[in-house]
Amino acid sequence: MHLRHRLTPAVFLAGLLCSSGGVRAEEPLPKADEILDKFVEVTGGKAAYEKVHNEKSTGTFEFVGKGVKGSMTLYRAEPNKMYMRVDLENIGAIEDGTDGETAWMLSALQGPHIKEGEERALSLRQATLREPLLWRKMYKSAETAGIENVDGAACYKVVLTPNEGKPQTQYYDKKNNLLVKMTVTLVSQMGEIPSETVFSDYKEQNGILSAHKTRSKALGQEFEITIGQIDYNIDMPKDRFDLPNEIKALAKK
Amino acid sequence: MRSARIFTIALACATLAVAQPALTAEQRRLNLESFEFIWSTIRDQYWDPTFGGVNWTAVRDEFRPRIERAATMPETRSLMGQMLGRLGKSHFAIIPADVYGDLDSHDDAGGTGTAGIDVRVLAGRAIVTSVEENSPASAQGVRPGWEVLSIDGTVLAPRIQKVAELYRNSTMREVYLARSALAKLAGDEGSVARVQFRDGSGRGVTKEIERVRPRGSLAKFGYLPPSYVWITSRRIEGDIGYIAFNLFLDPARLMPAFGGAVHSCTGCAGMIIDLRGNPGGLGIMAMGMAGWFIDKPDQRLGTMYTRQAPVKFIVNPRPPVYSGALAILVDGSSASTSEVFAGGMKDLGRARIFGTRTAGAALPSAIDRLPNGDALQHAMADYISEGGRTLEGMGVVPDVEVKLTREALLAGHDPVLDAAIEWIHARK
Numbered sequence A: 001m002h003l004r005h006r007l008t009p010a011v012f013l014a015g016l017l018c019s020s021g022g023v024r025a026e027e028p029l030p031k032a033d034e035i036l037d038k039f040v041e042v043t044g045g046k047a048a049y050e051k052v053h054n055e056k057s058t059g060t061f062e063f064v065g066k067g068v069k070g071s072m073t074l075y076r077a078e079p080n081k082m083y084m085r086v087d088l089e090n091i092g093a094i095e096d097g098t099d100g101e102t103a104w105m106l107s108a109l110q111g112p113h114i115k116e117g118e119e120r121a122l123s124l125r126q127a128t129l130r131e132p133l134l135w136r137k138m139y140k141s142a143e144t145a146g147i148e149n150v151d152g153a154a155c156y157k158v159v160l161t162p163n164e165g166k167p168q169t170q171y172y173d174k175k176n177n178l179l180v181k182m183t184v185t186l187v188s189q190m191g192e193i194p195s196e197t198v199f200s201d202y203k204e205q206n207g208i209l210s211a212h213k214t215r216s217k218a219l220g221q222e223f224e225i226t227i228g229q230i231d232y233n234i235d236m237p238k239d240r241f242d243l244p245n246e247i248k249a250l251a252k253k
Numbered sequence B: 001m002r003s004a005r006i007f008t009i010a011l012a013c014a015t016l017a018v019a020q021p022a023l024t025a026e027q028r029r030l031n032l033e034s035f036e037f038i039w040s041t042i043r044d045q046y047w048d049p050t051f052g053g054v055n056w057t058a059v060r061d062e063f064r065p066r067i068e069r070a071a072t073m074p075e076t077r078s079l080m081g082q083m084l085g086r087l088g089k090s091h092f093a094i095i096p097a098d099v100y101g102d103l104d105s106h107d108d109a110g111g112t113g114t115a116g117i118d119v120r121v122l123a124g125r126a127i128v129t130s131v132e133e134n135s136p137a138s139a140q141g142v143r144p145g146w147e148v149l150s151i152d153g154t155v156l157a158p159r160i161q162k163v164a165e166l167y168r169n170s171t172m173r174e175v176y177l178a179r180s181a182l183a184k185l186a187g188d189e190g191s192v193a194r195v196q197f198r199d200g201s202g203r204g205v206t207k208e209i210e211r212v213r214p215r216g217s218l219a220k221f222g223y224l225p226p227s228y229v230w231i232t233s234r235r236i237e238g239d240i241g242y243i244a245f246n247l248f249l250d251p252a253r254l255m256p257a258f259g260g261a262v263h264s265c266t267g268c269a270g271m272i273i274d275l276r277g278n279p280g281g282l283g284i285m286a287m288g289m290a291g292w293f294i295d296k297p298d299q300r301l302g303t304m305y306t307r308q309a310p311v312k313f314i315v316n317p318r319p320p321v322y323s324g325a326l327a328i329l330v331d332g333s334s335a336s337t338s339e340v341f342a343g344g345m346k347d348l349g350r351a352r353i354f355g356t357r358t359a360g361a362a363l364p365s366a367i368d369r370l371p372n373g374d375a376l377q378h379a380m381a382d383y384i385s386e387g388g389r390t391l392e393g394m395g396v397v398p399d400v401e402v403k404l405t406r407e408a409l410l411a412g413h414d415p416v417l418d419a420a421i422e423w424i425h426a427r428k
Helices: A033-041 A044-048 A115-125 A129-139 A246-251 B009-015 B025-045 B056-069 B074-087 B095-104 B158-168 B171-185 B251-263 B283-290 B339-349 B406-410 B415-427
Strands: A052-065 A067-075 A080-088 A092-098 A104-108 A112-113 A139-149 A153-162 A169-173 A177-188 A191-205 A208-218 A219-233 B093-095 B117-122 B126-130 B147-151 B192-198 B206-211 B217-219 B228-229 B229-238 B240-245 B272-276 B298-304 B308-316 B325-330 B350-354 B365-369 B374-379 B382-385
Touching: A033 A044, A033 A139, A033 A153, A044 A129, A080 B283, A092 A115, A092 B251, A104 A115, A104 A246, A112 A246, A115 A177, A115 B228, A129 A139, A139 A169, A139 B093, A139 B325, A153 A177, A153 B350, A191 A219, A191 B308, A208 B009, A219 B056, B009 B339, B025 B056, B025 B415, B056 B074, B074 B093, B117 B229, B126 B158, B126 B406, B147 B158, B147 B171, B158 B171, B171 B192, B206 B339, B251 B283, B283 B339, B298 B339, B308 B339, B325 B415, B339 B350, B339 B382, B350 B415
Parallel strands: B240 B272, B272 B325, B325 B350
Antiparallel strands: A052 A067, A052 A219, A067 A080, A080 A092, A092 A104, A104 A112, A139 A153, A153 A169, A169 A177, A177 A191, A191 A208, A208 A219, B093 B374, B117 B126, B126 B147, B147 B192, B192 B206, B217 B228, B229 B240, B298 B308, B298 B382, B365 B374
C-alpha cells in the first residue's frame, strides 16, 4: 500500500537529513489524528483498505550515483507478516521478513540475523498491512509539531511515538494531505542510523493511492525504490512467510 | 580503490624544492580556489563535526591570508598541508600533480595483462615472491626468489629508491614499493614484457614474457573499474585448509566459494586465510566472512565513525561455524578490508596473525583533483578495531612477525606459511 512500510534497515546501510526551512505556524494546527485519518481518506478510504488482506509489490532498487542496481519483491499479509527480497547485481540477495513473531534478515554478504528489541519492533511496524488504519494501536502518541516546507510545499509535521522504539516524523502536504517525507532513526544491529525518505509519484491501484517512488538517504548514501506493480489479495503461497532454514538453525542455538 | 589509497607524503617532496618560480596571477587564483575546496570539503565531510576541538573556521581565517601571500607552489602546498595537519590525522594530504602522476602509474604500460608473477621489495630489491602455475612466466622458468632488475628497459633500482624515500615514514611504504615494480609489469594483453632478472645463482637472465589475461573472473561493482577476482582453496598436509583470494569483491561468487571452502574443512586441524597482497574492497564482506568462524552473537570487528552515526561491523554467526585454529597471513600490501578482517579477528582472539605489519590504510578515503592540478586526499570516516586501536597509519601488527627473504624463496620455502602451519601442528 504505502512505501513507508517498505523501508528496512536491512538494505538501508546508508543519511543526511535535509533540512527543510521552518515556516511559522500562524494558523491553528489540525490535530495529528485528523491528519492521519485524512490520509486514509485521500488515499482510498477505510473501506478500500479493509478489503486488502495481502499484497505483492515488485519494482527496482538503486543506489543513486553508485551504479548498483537490482530488483525488489515485497509480500505482506495481515496482520503483520512480511517477506522482502532485493537482488542486487553482482552482490546477491538480501532477504528481510517476519512471520509476525520472529523478525529476521538474511543476506549473502552478512549471513543470518534474528532481530530483537527495537529492531524487531520496527520490523513488525513495517510489516503491518493496514498501518494507516491501525496507527492508534501502534503508536502511543501522535502530535502535530508545526508546518514546514518540503521542496517548496507547506507540510504538516507530525511526530509519531511508537509503543516501542524511537519517534518518527512525517510530513503531510497541506494541499492534498499526502505523505511526502519521513525521518526516522533506523535501528539495526549495525547501529542507530538517522534516515530521511521522500515519497513521490502517487498512483492509484485497486482503489488505493500509493507512492510509487521513494528516495532515501542515510550515512551519506542515497537509494531509490521504484514500484512497478502492486497486486492485492493474491493467491499467496502458504509458506511465503515461513522462516528460512538458516534462520531456523540460528533460532535453535 | 586503487586511486583511493595514496598516502601522506607529498609535503615532504614539496619542501625539497629549491629555486621555485614565482606564481602567476592565474596560479594564485587557482590556489585560492583549491584552498577553499579543501577547507569546505573538510567542513562538510570530516567525520567529527567538532573537528577534534579544532576551530575550523578560525583555521580558515588564519590560513587564507597566508595562501594569498604565498610566493611559490611548494610554499602554497606546505601551507595547505599545515592546515590539514591541524586535524592531527593521517590520510589527509596534498599530492602534487607530478607525484600523483607517478603513483597512479599513468606513465606505465597500464592494461590488464599480467606476466603471472607477484613481486615485493625485500631489503631494497624487487623480488619475485610467487609465480602462477601455467603462466607465461612459469613456462619461461621464472622462479620465486629471482630479483627483477629491469622491465622493458626501465631499471627498477632508482624507482624503488625514490618511492622508498617518499614513503620512508609511512606504513604504506611496502604497498607503493611493490606497485613501483608491478605497475611496469602490467600491460595490454598480448604484449610482451622484456624483463631482466638475477636468478638464484646470481646470473643475469633476460626473459620475454607475454602478458596474458589475469586469472579469475572479471567482476563489476557499480562504477568501479572492473577487476579480475580469484579465490583458491586447498588442503595442506592433509588436514589444514588454505584459502586465498585477491580482492574483497564479487561477493555473489566469492562469498559462496569462501563459505564452501570453510564448510568442506570442518574437521580440519586448522585453517589458514592468506591475505598477503590483498588490497581490500567491500568492508561488509569482512563481517560476512568472519561469521563462518565466530559462533557467539553480537561480536564485532570494529566500528566505523561517520559524520552521521557510528556503524558497528557486526558479525553474524553462520552455523555450522568452524571452531578450529585459524591463522591469517598478512603483509605490507594487505590493506583496507584485509586489515578490518585481520585486525578484528585478532582483537576478538579468534585468529593468530602471521607475517608483517599491514598497510595501515583502513579508512574509506577519496582523492579529489584540485583546481590547481594537485590532489586532495581525505578520509571520510574513522575506523577503530574492536581492541580499541585505530588501524589507520598503524596497520595490524602480527602476533608472529615473519619476513620473506630472497634466500628462503629461492630454497622453495614460504616462511610465513610455514610458521602458520607449525603453529597449527603445535596445537594438535
